[in-house]
Amino acid sequence: MSLPPHVLPVRLEHAYRLLNHGPTVLVSSAHAGRCNVMAAAWNMPLEFSPPRLAVVIDKSTLTRELVEASGRLVLNLPPQALADACFAVGSVSSRELAPAQDKLTAFGLERFDMPEAEAPLVGGCLAWLACRVLPEPHVQAAYDLFVVEVLAAWADTRVFEDGRWRPLQDIPPALRTLHHLGGGQFWVPGQALQAAAPARP
């Protein structure tokens, strides 16, 4: 129940900034003694404050079952160092595991727990957003689309501090975000730029 080294809470009004640039996340969930984790490139912010997000969770997944039962999930931002595990939990179904096994354990992911989250937080990630589902039965059924509200967030201060990502050159490549193209192929940020302030026409 204690934060890993380097990790601090993120103010709720800054939580959307963790996802604004389109990283792939890991969705962790738990219910009635079972837990699971899957990868989700299909996520986006929906609202600054209250901080709301959208994420797609397919009907065939155990995550869907656990999230619908618990009404809770955690979005974890994996760093480049966890690319293999991210691809593994995104392509192997929990249905392929032995009955007592869970995907975090099966793929060597560490976990920790926080009181605000009713699902495991994946160790070694860059940031974590503990969320509750805002029930929207129609879009959940029609599009596998879940609207969630962030209840608490944390980030590794080596990459994100005082509500902002650190300058990219100060973030070691192993701690940069993953952006999934498909089939386990990822792009990782390598260049930062500041656009010019627009001239008001």
Place this chain on the structure above:
Amino acid sequence: MSLPPHVLPVRLEHAYRLLNHGPTVLVSSAHAGRCNVMAAAWNMPLEFSPPRLAVVIDKSTLTRELVEASGRLVLNLPPQALADACFAVGSVSSRELAPAQDKLTAFGLERFDMPEAEAPLVGGCLAWLACRVLPEPHVQAAYDLFVVEVLAAWADTRVFEDGRWRPLQDIPPALRTLHHLGGGQFWVPGQALQAAAPARP
């Protein structure tokens, strides 16, 4: 009504791959002789086939008015070379322009038209997805969330061909995707990696 050099159609079942890694897009729209463009970091794929996407369009925008009236929009993927224009159309409202002006013209963006799209395509972009709105009045009103279906897509073959992004090292930095952090600050992909195939546990 003709494609720019290097541009070819993208098969509909590959269209989601243009957005899977989380790039910021430009949303263009038109209705009754008016047109507009705005930036949208908040977008994601929803379904492979039929290709469906989600995008957030704030109630205060002219884009919202045009999209609700026409039921159509185009998502354009701006390259790094258009970062200043992307920030400008994302931070200056069309309400600030003279009545006869449109944001494409005001910010020096070229445009072309395609029969499948009832909105202008922004010149110099990497890819274009012509979409129709699937009416979802509740989530449009509650979350500014639009569900759209891709009717046609095109990409610059210097970056995306045969349904896949080219190897990153073959894409010049000026033609890489933009990932908005906020305030005109962008990260651009600089490293590619292939995760190891997972061992079935």
